[in-house]
Amino acid sequence: MFGSPRGGDYKKASENLDQIYFDMLKEDASFFRSIPAEELTNKLLHQHNYTNGHLEILAELFIAEAELEMAKNNKNASLECSEKSLLLFDFIERTSKTFSLVNKKHA
Numbered sequence: 001m002f003g004s005p006r007g008g009d010y011k012k013a014s015e016n017l018d019q020i021y022f023d024m025l026k027e028d029a030s031f032f033r034s035i036p037a038e039e040l041t042n043k044l045l046h047q048h049n050y051t052n053g054h055l056e057i058l059a060e061l062f063i064a065e066a067e068l069e070m071a072k073n074n075k076n077a078s079l080e081c082s083e084k085s086l087l088l089f090d091f092i093e094r095t096s097k098t099f100s101l102v103n104k105k106h107a
Helices: 011-027 029-033 037-047 052-072 074-093
Strands: none
Touching: 011 029, 011 052, 029 052, 037 052, 037 074, 052 074
16 A cells, blocks of 8 residues: 555655645645544534545545554554544445446336
């Protein structure tokens, strides 16, 4: 994944991941880390005008960060990022308005 360290260079991987947060979402990674999981979707959608597309990017970034934190043996930080990622993916799935032929009934 895009935040995974090669050869144990955790500092460089962390810097790269932080840059991706800013490039993709125009906020520092610390901004997203500081939002409690239970407030994440509401705060980003209503106070910062993010879309489900932004949330999907953020969920992927949280996965990368969880992997990096696990590689650094920071289990609590890894778990927190994983939980936020799952929460975001669950929200996106529940609120997605994507058209599906499977759900379309034939007359």
